[in-house]
Amino acid sequence: MATHEHVRNVLLLAALAVVLAVLPPALSVYLKSFVMFTMMYVVLALSWNIISGFTGYTSFGHVAFYGIGAYTCAVLVADHGWHWISTLVVAAALAVVVAVAIGYPVLRLKGPYFAIAMLGTAEGTRVVVTVWDSLTHGGLGISFPSVENSLETYYAMLVVMLMTILVAYIVGHSRFGIRLNAIREDEGAAEVLGINATAYKLAAFALSAMFPAVAGGIQAYKVLYIDPPSVFFVQITIAMALMSMLGGKGTVIGPVVGAVLLYSAQELTWVNFPTAHLIAYGLFIIVIARFMPRGLIGFAIDRGWVRKGMVH
């Protein structure tokens, strides 16, 4: 991609940042929270996309990192009196450590075996958090001291979203990213061509675990109460996957588009039809798989509206 296109894209991102930064005074409490959660889903979908879209290892357990982040924040704030912002750094670090420890054995599995192993990882983490009473208060969950925090969590999520987009953009337009693509396309051939697949997969996995943990921490502080079922909710993983797929996994912009569209659609329907979004999720999966296997962006690429490849 030519330099002027990078400059244009960075300027677009900066413009988005400015708009989202000046927006809150104009928003109702509800809308502020709506925008914040949309940004959170952008973080989650983009992160999932690094390991599952770029690298081709479909994770059905990414909510584990989100939950770990949420609990890190909750335990440190509620039980140890930390400032909530500083817990986010610990959450990110812990997610990276867990990702490397789990990834080392689990990333040897491919396709559905990896997906199932990740599902098991997320469920296993939920069980550990539930039974580890002394640290996590088990099934009772953790309440934060009640404060008005909608503005600070909004800005924190904005910063994390911008960081995630920037990281995804850099990965997506670098040879590091192309190498992840090569592993996705044919891991054996990639290794024969000098790519240390194990190291690359671990790096991608760690990167994809870090931001969801931070988002989980912010979200926990925002809602002021968490318990294991709510932060290790399998539907959060499904949302990450679906948003990436809808927008176009393996691209940078796809998961952003997917997250905004799907979260908006869900928010619009659930007020009037509480379970409609679940039906919509199911329909989306079928429609995407049948008509747009490479998502909206892939659909646009095939018609020549958007350029192919990431580094042109």
Add this chain to the structure above:
Amino acid sequence: MGPVTAADIALDIRDLRKAFGGVRAVDGCTLAFPRGKISGLIGPNGSGKTTTFNLLTGVAMPDSGQIFYKGEDLAGMKPYQVFRRGITRTFQVTRVFREMTVLENMLCVTALNVSERVARARAYELIDFVSLTRLRGEYAGRLSYGQQKLLEFARALMTDPEVILLDEPAAGVNRTLLQDLLAHIHGLQERGKTIVIVEHDMNVIMNHCARIFVMDYGVKIAEGPPAEIQKDERVIEAYFGRRRG
């Protein structure tokens, strides 16, 4: 002191063995591929040629035996470690990265310490070299089979390797394209590269290789220049069977 590596031997393979269950695919094979020459590796189907390539490039782990390259034993190394020592290969059935563009297929091979600018220049040069310039931005999966062969060949050259192993480069490639490919291969040989070709097309082998190695049932049964190999009784027997009296 390590093993004696004669200056004119690039890859020195000793008593290499690999069994898959009860099938001894490579069964004590000893081969010495000459440096800076084009060698041919032939043999009937299932004689262990591709397995030998897989063992050489770390794709499969040998049960025993050594593979000496520049005084170092490559046996048991991982594929990327072998590659970083200057040995590269293509595959019998092409393995291009289908959902990546031609340019991306090339760029992912470069070492990250090579600057982006240098890597791109090299990629453009090689894409021109195999006449795929027009298709640089196309998905590799949309190329014809012959074009994919060319891409795979060009991709293998991104890091300017010393040893190039080609697994059936002629299969599925039309005659015109094949002549181009062979010209490229000779060009590389003239620049001092060591090339080993596994091929069933005897015209390619007999007309383009300096030395031919023949395998059957996982062992080398003959070796020599083309004229000798064509007359070798053991080779004829391996391909056509023994006359029954």
